[in-house]
Amino acid sequence: MSLLNQLQNDMKVAMKAQEKDLLSVIRQLKSAVMNEKIQLKKDDLNRDEELAVIAREVKQRKDSLQEFIDGQRQDLADKTQKELDLLSRYMPKQLDDDEITEVVQVAIKQSGATGPSDMGKVMGIVSGQVKGRADGKVVANRVKTLLAELAK
Known part of the structure; x- marks a missing residue:
């Protein structure tokens, strides 16, 4: 419907x-x-x-x-x-923090991201998967955090 x-x-x-x-x-x-x-x-x-x-x-x-x-x-x-x-x-069921983290980690592996400079690649993958199910600011912050951890 x-x-x-x-x-x-x-x-x-x-x-x-x-x-x-x-x-x-x-x-x-x-x-x-x-x-x-x-x-x-x-x-x-x-x-x-x-x-x-x-x-x-x-x-x-x-x-x-x-x-x-x-x-x-x-x-x-x-x-x-x-x-x-x-x-x-x-609204569809919203993703919790753990689910967002999981989606971001999978996207990082798919894109071959190595650090914060690859944020655009990761966000391109993630945004399509979480559209309408997670706040964009929350997702972007999670991507930044995980990419920063990769760079260390």
Whole structure:
């Protein structure tokens, strides 16, 4: 089932259950998906493109959450955190630290990387494997750390 179909079904359920917060998040996500379809001039998005839209929405809310916390706006931080929790329903299972490390180690072996200068090679392999399942900053930090250990 495509993401749009799933969102449409979830929207009906949220309306019947009168879950206003969930309904709002679904509408925002649906709008983002529709905008992406228009921007890419496609009738349907593939799974990677759908994940990219969801990831973008999650990232926006994470950034906003940090700004609200820094600005001591707990009311907005709480609302944004709730939106993040609701959006996480549409994200694939996230990789934990051990799984990320394992993927990075395999990519290092595949690429023949020998140190930090090979970060681009490793990230090229890793990013395709963890797309939508891990935060890019976390992955990049793990790659840097493991490559730095190799260089020692």
